[in-house]
Every structure is written in C-alpha cells, then in structure tokens.
Amino acid sequence: MRLTLVTYSLGCGGAQRVLTTLANGWRRAGHAVTIVALRAEDEPPFFPLDPGVSVEWLAVAGDSRHPLEAVARNLVRVRALRAAFRRTRPDVVVSFLNTVNVLVLLATAGSRIPVIVSERNDPGLKPLPRAWRWLRNPAYGRARAIVVQTRRTAEWFPPRLRRRMVVIPNAVALPDRPAPPGTAPARGGTVLAVGRLEHQKGFDLLVRAFAQAARQHAGWRLAIAGEGSQRAALESHAAAGGVADRVRLLGRQADIWSIYAAADVFALPSRFEGFPNALIEAMAAGLPVVAADCPTGPREIVHHERDGLLIPTEDENALGRALSRLMGDPDLRARLAAGAVSVVDRYRPDAIQRRWNTLVADVSGRNRSPKDGRSDPEKPRLPGSEGRAAELDESHQSEGNLEKEDPDE
Secondary structure: OEEEEEEOOOOOOHHHHHHHHHHHHHHHOOOEEEEEEOOOOOOOOOOOOOOOOEEEEOOOOOOOOOHHHHHHHHHHHHHHHHHHHHHHOOOEEEEEOHHHHHHHHHHOOOOOOOEEEEOOOOOOOOOOOHHHHHHHHHHHOOOOEEEEOOHHHHHHOOHHHHOOEEEOOOOOOOOOOOOOOOOOOOOOOEEEEEOOOOHHHOHHHHHHHHHHHHOOOOOOEEEEEEOOOOHHHHHHHHHHOOOHHHEEEEEOOOOHHHHHHOOOEEEEOOOOOOOOHHHHHHHHOOOOEEEEOOOOOHHHHOOEOOOEEEEOOOOHHHHHHHHHHHHOOHHHHHHHHHHHOOHHHHOOHHHHHHHHHHHHHHHHOOOEOOOOOOEOOOOOOOOOOOOOOOOOOOOOOOOOOOOOOOOOO
8 A cells, every 4th residue: 555644844743753653664564655744854854764664855844924925835835745646646645733634635635535634732722823724624524534632632623523533542652672771860859841842831830830849859850851942931930940950951852761761750731732642651661640631631641649640730839739749759659650551551552553554444445345345344434434433442441842843824
C-alpha cells in the first residue's frame, strides 16, 4: 500500500513523534511511505526516521502580513499538496494538525483519495481563527475518518462529524534500551516538566507553585525540558519567587529518557492538552506525577491517588500543595510510581499501531470481503458506516512540540 502522511514540520513535537512512529511502523510492514511537510528542509527530522521513508519538503510554510496574502499563500499550499499527491499516488492520506487537515481536504477535493485527519489538541480550548473555523467542519465532512485522542474531544464536534470519529490515544514511546549505569545525572530532589515553553503548558504556574513548595523542602530543584517564547518570563518568575538558583531550563533534550531517569517527580501544569506524550512517558519511566485536570487528556490517563495526582487547572496553590505533598512523602512517591507504570500496558506501541493499521485498511477497502464487497465482520467497520462514532479503543475504558506547528491561521 502507498501511504502519504502530511504535517507542518518534522520538528520536536508530539504530533511529529506520533507521525514518525507510524511512518516507521508502516515502512517496516512493507508499505511505501512518504511524508509531506509544508516547511522547508531547514533542519533534519527531530525523531529518527526509517531510511526507507521518503520525505518531501514543500517549502510553502510561513506567516502572512495580511488576510489577502494569507489566502494567496494557502492557495499555493493547496496546489503544492495536489502536486505532491499526484507524485506519490497514495492509497490513503493521513494528515496531522487542524489547519493542515483542512488544506489536505481541499487539495484532495474532486479526487477519490481517502483521507484520514487527526486532531492533536483540545479544539474547544485551542480555537482556530474565524476563517479556519468556518472551513473546518465542512472540510472534515469529506474526511473518511477523523482520529481524536479522547472521547471528550470527540464530544466537542457536531453529531454529523462524530459519526466519522475514531478514538486512538497516543502510544507510550519507550527507549530502545535503558540508559547505561552512570550516564544519567545522580538522582536527587528534582521535579521535572517537559514541553514547549508556551502559555498553554502552564510553566509559569509551575514555577510559582514550586516557589511555594520549595520553602518547606530545601533540597529540591525544578527542571523544565523544552524551548519556546516564554523562557525569559519563566526566568523572571523564578527570580521573583526567590528560586532562580533552583530552577533550570534545560532546552530541547534529544535523550529525554536520561532526564526522566534523573527526576523524582513529574509535573504537568498545562492549561489544556490533547493527549500529553510527556505525561505517559514520565509514568512509563516510573515517576510519580501530578497533572492539571484538563478537560481532555490527563483525566483519561491518571487515576487520582492510584497512579498520580490530579489538581484543578490554573490553580497554582493546589499545584504547590500537591508538589509539597510529593516532595515530603517518599512512601507516597513510591506508591504512585508503582501504579504509574501501568501505562505501558494501556498504551503499548504495538497495540496502538494495530488500531491505526485497522483504520487504514478499512478506509482503503482492504478489509472488504472478496465475495460480496462488504467489510469483514470480524474487523471494525469504516467510521460513519454505522451511524455512530467508531472507537478502536478496546483496552482502556476512559481513555513536547517545541515550535509553531501550523501554517497561517
């Protein structure tokens, strides 16, 4: 099968990690896989790619100075995508990120190419500008399937689109091999956070909360792995809280597993999320976690007091109390860490890849019976064919992007 995956960039982000993992898995299974990126090839892919995966860099990304220029640029993007699809001749196109999804659906209009689009964030809390909102729902009506990461995300969309939706959470990415002894920094009193240094991620709340908790826990430090526009503001918050010497901004980290191995507590203070990769990675690494109870994402992953702690969003006092509780109670840390590693079973990469495989086979028609042309009754049916949301989520009943991902919005 020929598969074309479309994204804005191949930088360091959650959507890019999922896309490259899928691309590698499909290539290993013998499929012809091409990734089409809207950006120019200004840096190598952040995540490892199988050498058999082809990459086309369209070099059509960038900001616009005014609405008319944005319209013109997006017409160029649609034409560039159409040309890419003529070259790659895909049996199925899989698109990631909301505005990219709309462009892909416009580019495939009039063709018979089946398209799967994937929403990677909470659309209710990360709204699109008006023009993109106006385009999204009609465009999504043309998608053969819409992948969301949680049931609550699916509920945000109108009923006619929910019939096309498939819930597939992210897989937990595990290291190829454990870090050799002595390569990770010595363990100590370290609270870790991972993600883009942007408003959504709530690291301003975390720094202030840590400053509160640190007064009672002299040996503890806060480390944040990631990069973004809020670096200077976070440094200012640390200085104002009197913890500048105890807060480290680590920047991007290629070997994130060594960073997890050196931590004692993981914090996810986000204002909103889709399905946070960093949270399931930290739990898989055996860290006790405290996470903001966003409308989607953490509450589908963390079972409060069993494998982590949930606190209200944007409540730095509650976050400070939860951090202080974990910092001061090694038995609690050990109990939550023991429960946290269950995410490895819940979100195994092979199981998540199989869900995607089944979906791609369905939309391509590969799951149809040669006798009568109908879908194989033993396999999940094509989303939309049953008049209700299709969910390939058999195993779980509830269920760091470091650069601008989207084109002009």
